[in-house]
Amino acid sequence: MARRDEKAITPRNQDYNRWYQDIVLKAELADYSPVKGCMVIRPNGYSLWENMQKTLDSMFKATGHVNAYFPIFIPESFLKREAEHVEGFAPELAVVTHAGGKKLDEAMVIRPTSETIMYTMYSKWIKSYRDLPLLINQWANVVRWEMHTRLFLRTTEFLWQEGHTAHTTHEEAWNEVLRILDIYAKFAEEWMALPVIKGFKTDAEKFAGAVKTTCIEALMQDGKALQSGTSHDLGQNFSKVFDVRYQDEEGSWQYCWQTSWGVSTRLIGALVMAHSDDQGLVLPPRLAPIQVVIVPIFRDEASKEKVLAAARKLKEQATSAAISVVVDERDTVSTGFKFNYWELRGVPIRVEIGPRDVEDKSCLLVPRIPTRVLGEGERRQKEKVSLESAPAAIKTFLGELQAALYRRALDFRESRSRPVDDYGEFKTAIREGGFFWGHWCERAECEAAVKEETGATIRCLPIDREKEPGKCMVCGADSPQRVLWARGY
Amino acid sequence: MARRDEKAITPRNQDYNRWYQDIVLKAELADYSPVKGCMVIRPNGYSLWENMQKTLDSMFKATGHVNAYFPIFIPESFLKREAEHVEGFAPELAVVTHAGGKKLDEAMVIRPTSETIMYTMYSKWIKSYRDLPLLINQWANVVRWEMHTRLFLRTTEFLWQEGHTAHTTHEEAWNEVLRILDIYAKFAEEWMALPVIKGFKTDAEKFAGAVKTTCIEALMQDGKALQSGTSHDLGQNFSKVFDVRYQDEEGSWQYCWQTSWGVSTRLIGALVMAHSDDQGLVLPPRLAPIQVVIVPIFRDEASKEKVLAAARKLKEQATSAAISVVVDERDTVSTGFKFNYWELRGVPIRVEIGPRDVEDKSCLLVPRIPTRVLGEGERRQKEKVSLESAPAAIKTFLGELQAALYRRALDFRESRSRPVDDYGEFKTAIREGGFFWGHWCERAECEAAVKEETGATIRCLPIDREKEPGKCMVCGADSPQRVLWARGY
Numbered sequence: 001m002a003r004r005d006e007k008a009i010t011p012r013n014q015d016y017n018r019w020y021q022d023i024v025l026k027a028e029l030a031d032y033s034p035v036k037g038c039m040v041i042r043p044n045g046y047s048l049w050e051n052m053q054k055t056l057d058s059m060f061k062a063t064g065h066v067n068a069y070f071p072i073f074i075p076e077s078f079l080k081r082e083a084e085h086v087e088g089f090a091p092e093l094a095v096v097t098h099a100g101g102k103k104l105d106e107a108m109v110i111r112p113t114s115e116t117i118m119y120t121m122y123s124k125w126i127k128s129y130r131d132l133p134l135l136i137n138q139w140a141n142v143v144r145w146e147m148h149t150r151l152f153l154r155t156t157e158f159l160w161q162e163g164h165t166a167h168t169t170h171e172e173a174w175n176e177v178l179r180i181l182d183i184y185a186k187f188a189e190e191w192m193a194l195p196v197i198k199g200f201k202t203d204a205e206k207f208a209g210a211v212k213t214t215c216i217e218a219l220m221q222d223g224k225a226l227q228s229g230t231s232h233d234l235g236q237n238f239s240k241v242f243d244v245r246y247q248d249e250e251g252s253w254q255y256c257w258q259t260s261w262g263v264s265t266r267l268i269g270a271l272v273m274a275h276s277d278d279q280g281l282v283l284p285p286r287l288a289p290i291q292v293v294i295v296p297i298f299r300d301e302a303s304k305e306k307v308l309a310a311a312r313k314l315k316e317q318a319t320s321a322a323i324s325v326v327v328d329e330r331d332t333v334s335t336g337f338k339f340n341y342w343e344l345r346g347v348p349i350r351v352e353i354g355p356r357d358v359e360d361k362s363c364l365l366v367p368r369i370p371t372r373v374l375g376e377g378e379r380r381q382k383e384k385v386s387l388e389s390a391p392a393a394i395k396t397f398l399g400e401l402q403a404a405l406y407r408r409a410l411d412f413r414e415s416r417s418r419p420v421d422d423y424g425e426f427k428t429a430i431r432e433g434g435f436f437w438g439h440w441c442e443r444a445e446c447e448a449a450v451k452e453e454t455g456a457t458i459r460c461l462p463i464d465r466e467k468e469p470g471k472c473m474v475c476g477a478d479s480p481q482r483v484l485w486a487r488g489y
Numbered sequence: 490m491a492r493r494d495e496k497a498i499t500p501r502n503q504d505y506n507r508w509y510q511d512i513v514l515k516a517e518l519a520d521y522s523p524v525k526g527c528m529v530i531r532p533n534g535y536s537l538w539e540n541m542q543k544t545l546d547s548m549f550k551a552t553g554h555v556n557a558y559f560p561i562f563i564p565e566s567f568l569k570r571e572a573e574h575v576e577g578f579a580p581e582l583a584v585v586t587h588a589g590g591k592k593l594d595e596a597m598v599i600r601p602t603s604e605t606i607m608y609t610m611y612s613k614w615i616k617s618y619r620d621l622p623l624l625i626n627q628w629a630n631v632v633r634w635e636m637h638t639r640l641f642l643r644t645t646e647f648l649w650q651e652g653h654t655a656h657t658t659h660e661e662a663w664n665e666v667l668r669i670l671d672i673y674a675k676f677a678e679e680w681m682a683l684p685v686i687k688g689f690k691t692d693a694e695k696f697a698g699a700v701k702t703t704c705i706e707a708l709m710q711d712g713k714a715l716q717s718g719t720s721h722d723l724g725q726n727f728s729k730v731f732d733v734r735y736q737d738e739e740g741s742w743q744y745c746w747q748t749s750w751g752v753s754t755r756l757i758g759a760l761v762m763a764h765s766d767d768q769g770l771v772l773p774p775r776l777a778p779i780q781v782v783i784v785p786i787f788r789d790e791a792s793k794e795k796v797l798a799a800a801r802k803l804k805e806q807a808t809s810a811a812i813s814v815v816v817d818e819r820d821t822v823s824t825g826f827k828f829n830y831w832e833l834r835g836v837p838i839r840v841e842i843g844p845r846d847v848e849d850k851s852c853l854l855v856p857r858i859p860t861r862v863l864g865e866g867e868r869r870q871k872e873k874v875s876l877e878s879a880p881a882a883i884k885t886f887l888g889e890l891q892a893a894l895y896r897r898a899l900d901f902r903e904s905r906s907r908p909v910d911d912y913g914e915f916k917t918a919i920r921e922g923g924f925f926w927g928h929w930c931e932r933a934e935c936e937a938a939v940k941e942e943t944g945a946t947i948r949c950l951p952i953d954r955e956k957e958p959g960k961c962m963v964c965g966a967d968s969p970q971r972v973l974w975a976r977g978y
Contacts, residue, residue, distance in 0.1 A: 031610065034567075035597065040610055044559045044626065060714055068535045070597075071527035072646055073583075078523075094588040096599070099632035101580055108524065110561075110585070110599075121520065121529055130821065136532065141630065145589035157561055158913035160817055332619065 006406050009344070011278045016222045019152075022359040023272055024151045027281040027345050037149040044345065045152075047289035048268055049159065053139065055191055055287075056161065056263065059183045065135040065163060070117050070140070073108040078116040081241045085115065088208020091143040094156075110143040115209065115234075115260060119242035126156030126256065128247050129168055131488050132178070137163040142349070153226075153489050160446065162262035166244060166256040170235070173257035177231045180261045180350035181214045181463075184229035185287030192267065193284040193405035194218050194274050195413055197229060197484055199436075199460025204447055207260075210236035217414045217459040217484065220273040221435015225459045225486035228270050231261035242265035269489075274409050281346030282368055285398040292318060292325045292394055293342045294363075297335050304331075310358045314351065315391055323393040323398070343368065348401050349394060353387075361387050370398035419482060423473045426485070430454045435486050449474055450485070459484040498833070499803055500767045502804035505711040506639075507963015512761055513640045516770040517800050519757075526638040526645030530754065533834065534641075536778035537757055538648065542628065543651065544776075545752065548672050551622050552771050552793040554652060559606050561630070562597040567605040570730045573828040574604065577697020581633040583645075599632040604698065604723075604749060607653050608731035615745065617736050618657055622665070626652040642715075642978050649753035655733055655745040658813040659724070666720045668751045669704045670952075673718035675684035681756065682773040683707050684715060684902055686924075686973055688949025696749075700724035704947040706973060708902045709762040714948045714975035717759050720750035745798075763898055770835030771857055773894050781807060781883055782831045783816045783852075786824050786843035799847045801841065803879055810880040812887070832857065837890050838883060860889035861896070884949055908971060908975030914961045915974070920951045924975050928968035930961035938963055939974070 002252065005072060009026060010018040024030050029045030029437035041049065044437040051056050059066070073096065080086045089112045098109045118136070125135060139161045149155050164181060167173040181198055188194045196216035209230040220227050238244065239255040248254050275282040285291050296311040311327045318325045342350060351452060352364040366382045380400065385393040416434035420426045440458065451457050460483070467481040498515060499507040514517050518534030520532055528742035546556070562585065569575045578601045586599045600606065607625070615623060628650050638644050652669060656662040662777065662854060675869065687703035695702035707717050728744040737743050764771040774780050785800040786794040800816045807814045817827050841853040851873055859868040859913045869889065874882040905923035909915045915927060929935060929947065940946050949972070956970040 031613070033560045033606070034609055035560045035562045035564060037604070038562060040560065041558040043555035043557045047555065049558075050556065066532035066536065067539065068528040068532050069538075069648065071522045071524045071529065072632070073524045073527060075524065091590055093590075094585050094597075097586045099583040100636070101582075108583075117522070117524070120523055125521070159558065182641070213629070327606050 006414060008277055012221065012459055019215050019278070020269075020273060021151065023276050023281055023344075024269075029268065029272070029281070030151045030153075033338045034312060035156075037146055039149075039151050039155050040161075043159045044289070044375055045268055047281070048271070048287060049265055051287045052187075052191075052267060053161075056187055057139075059187065060137050060161075060163065063179060063183070065165075068138055068292045069135050069140070070114055070121065070138060070149040074111050074114075076107050076109055078120065079109060082209050082238060084237075084378050085209035089113070089144070092146065094143045094145055106363075109285075112142055112144045113139070113260075113262075114138065114140070114142075114162055114294075115164065115238055116242070119244050119258070122164075122166055122256070123243045123245070123483050126166060126246050129249060132166055132168050132256065133172065134166040134247055135160055135163075136165070150269075153266055156261060158265050160262050162260060166239070168246065168248070168254070168257070168258075170257045173235075173259050174233055176259045177212075177214055177233045177261070177452065180231040181216065181229075181261070183271075184231065184261075184263060185216050188218065188228055189406065190218055191284065191286045192271055192274070193286075193402055193409060194228070194270060195410045197460060197462055199302070199462040199484065201460060202444075202458050204444055207232045207238055209234065210260075211237060213257075214463070215460055217486075218270055218274065219416060219435055219486070220270070220489070221412070222273075223416055223487070225435065225488040226266075226270050226273065227459070227488065228267060229263040231260075232259060233259060234258040238403065275405055276346070277369070279340075280344030282405070283346035285348045285402045288346065288348050289324065290326050290345075290347050291323055291398060292351060293323060293347045293394060294327045294351045294353060295335060295342070296327065296329065297352060300356075303355040303441050306358050309314070309352055310363075310387060311353050314353070314363065314387060318391045318394060321395065323391065323394055349397055351390070351394070357387075363387055363390055365393060365397055366388070367397055369401070369404065370432060371397065371404040383438045396450060420485075421470070421473060426450075426456075426473060427454055430456050430485070430487060433487065435484055438473045438480040438485050439470040439481075440483045441475055441477035441479050443472075443475070443477070446472055446474040455485075456485050456487050459488060460480060498767055498769060501710065508767070509758075509762060510640065511731075512765050512770055512833075512839075513758075518761070518770070519640050524645075526635055526696070528638075528640050528644050530648070531679055534757055534779070537776060538754055540776045540778060541676075541680075541756060542650075545672070545676055546628075547853055548650065548676065549626050549650075552624075552668060552672070554626045554654075557625050557627055558629070559603055559610065559627060561600055561755055563600055563603075563606045565596050565598055566823075567609065568598060571698050571727055573726075574698035578602070578633070578752040580585065581635065581817040583632045588822065592755060600629070600917070601631055601633045602749075602751075603627065603629070603631075603651055604653065604727055605731070606748070608727050608733050611655055611745075612732045612734070615655060615733060615735050620736060621655055621657050621735055621745065623655040624652075624663065624665075625654070626650055628835075628966070639758075641761070642755055647754050649751050651749060652832065654748045655728070656748075657735065657737070657743070657746070659746045662748050663722055665748045666701075666703055666722045666750070669720040669748070670705065670718075673720065673750075673752060674705050677707065677717055678707055678895065680773065680775045681719070681760055681763070681930065682775075682898060683759060684899045686949060686951055687953060688951040688973060690719075690949060691933075691936055691947050693933055694946060696721045698723065698726055699749075700726060703952070705758055706975075707763065708905060708924055708975070709759070709978070710901065711762075712976070714924065714973075714977040715755075715759050715762065716948070716977065717756060718750075718752040721748060723747040723749060764894055765835070766858070768829075769833030772835035772837060774837045774891045777835065777837050778813065779815050779834075779836050780812050780887060781814045781838045781840060782827075782836045783814060783840040783842060784824060784827050784831070785818065788844075792844040795847050796842055796844060799852075799876060800842050803842070803852065803876060806882060807880045810884065812880065812883055838886055840879070840883070846876075850881055852876055854879070854882060854886055856886055856890050858898045859896070860886065860891070860893040908969055910959070910962060915939075915962060916943055919945045919974070919976060922976065924948075924973055925964045926971040927974050928959040928970075930964055930968050931964035932961075932964070932966070935961055943976075945974050945976050948975050948977060
């Protein structure tokens, strides 16, 4: 019974959304809560988030950032000071009107993002050019009241980090925007095994209050784009409104140049969508909370003892080699059940040890997906290794698996990316999903028309691609470069 | 100017509350926010919290606990299900009545604690004895609308961890309560250098909804007690209301036995109050974000270069030895300013390197407070050591300082703790503050009378002290043991 339930994942090609939901729920990453639009992040999902946090946090700290914590409440009046900002967020606000048994004099909103409350403090703290740059990050929960929610990808409350910096020059601020975008891209590619396109958002798609928004965009298996991180150049938009000023070396007062940037628990959704299959979750080894599961296989008490001893010894050795390992010692479920159980949960490598293996002093390593031997083309489905060499062999296999996942995601993206010049062709192609490189005249009207007619948006104006001029696929006017079109989450 | 401002800490014996506030603000641990009752935790304070989190989190994980995240919103009706619980928290709730531009059908409260939302999920997840024990912890922000707030000690929003576990037997749950209390006490004593008394709360002081509350209590320098962590036996109070049940091995349904426990950013307040002095913050080396500051001392450009080179080399070597070091290279402020600056911020050890030291290949180590040579009585104000041996000498000094801080706090507590048998004497003594071991007949009337007349409460019924029977200091009736009386925060 339990086994069938475990296996009942809707196949991707039958119903992609159900497939995604099945994996999140059955791998116990998250669950629906009784609070509309809010999810519960279960231990399996939260430990993934902890690994993401640990990595990103050390990258931020290595580049001079420090963490702090600001209030979750924002007086309604603060939000109204920056006109674009409040317009962007007003429809999604949750409002506290009563507290401590009384009606509040001024209602408080729950932070949808913290620019306004943080910069009120920055205005107090920053006095001189010596106080700059100010490089602060916050790990926090935020609330945006959403009508249509989806586990991890869009929920009323979510967890994120938001960096907020202040600088003496626009150039320095802009370098910060790009430095963070590079950190996000590096994290996505090297840890999440997720290839991304770095670029600029159009004015229609930028952050409410920013001068320019940069982003990384990834392609999911259903051909939709997922924005996986944003880094904003705020110019002096907020510093002028919140009076964030410094005295320069000559003693005259100047407005700061500011940036803000963030990634959220949405990245867990990206991870699931990018790599998983019809058997369940697939996790990149560098982020997997459990990298290896050892499944001892035995029929009788005599063999059980020997097999368990070998399994525990291997666990100890692998743990010393900084590999995260569990031994599935349960005797209430079958071996087949265990295989499915850990496959569903995305553990990168399964190690099987049976009585014969113990006699041979060997074990069998089985990766969650076939890998390639590093630098060669051969696919590896499994490998028998000596128990002695197993920790080293596991390390190698984990590296191969990390590379194979990135390679598979990149191959998939390339197979679903192409240039399109004809708008009629675009309208047909977009239905099947994918990344389309199409020309755009830089006018908001053409962008809006495509969105209206096809649901696709400009995901970004790419940073790293060569600019090839052409004609707008909608109106035929001059276009300085191809931009990235796709339907998005 | 700046220097005088830095030094302007109100002396403890002049105004203890101002002294505390001065240290928190001037050491930049926290700041007042424009939101009533909410503080901003600044980078210096937040990095302390990060160190506390890291240590506690690894202690929880080493004992089998996992982290998860539950919604910040709780439907009002959930909170009302457990009668004592809602009675305890109702006056402090912040309520969201509007969201997404509409009035909500049911108002949501912002979690003051998460029993009700978590156990609603536990009820769904727990099916069999095989699912138990369930050992989940959450790091989160909570909100309790407070009228009288004080930085770190009592704020409307604060950060904490809340553990919530479910078990098959009361005995197992009770062992969990005590296991966590031991972790809290170990953390307080060995990391915070803060001696604590472990004990049980009286019924009047227990957590709203618990069968029994255990706690650790510490003495601050003004003679007031600070509750520094609580661990609750919830019995089946919540499991019966939220239907948290499991099928036992015979297949019949049983209610779970539950516990909850937490510590908060209040611990930062305890740390400040327990160790700091009129020069500023004093931090225990095991939690100090910066353990060592190297102050290079020079008069001209020629000596500057040599001194800086020696300082940077020492930093590198100390960093390799897992010591957290900064070099204060600023040339816009004087050496005296730097000494005060780092003293105020509580950095445990200052290293001075001047031109002569470089010639001698030596440096001077100055601890934030005098230490004792380990195992001996001699006080150490400073020590000249060779540059080569400096990293090892710093390690030793840090260990001595950690021990000296604990010892000083313990000596202080013992000097301010005594048995009292006469209520008249108690009423006089309590005004000066301290821990008083007085007899109590276990009747709520006597407890209430003391609180009413003196402001003191029973901090706890101690766990580790021998029970010595006597007569209640208030009514003279039989008392099974002395209990801990004090005024508290």
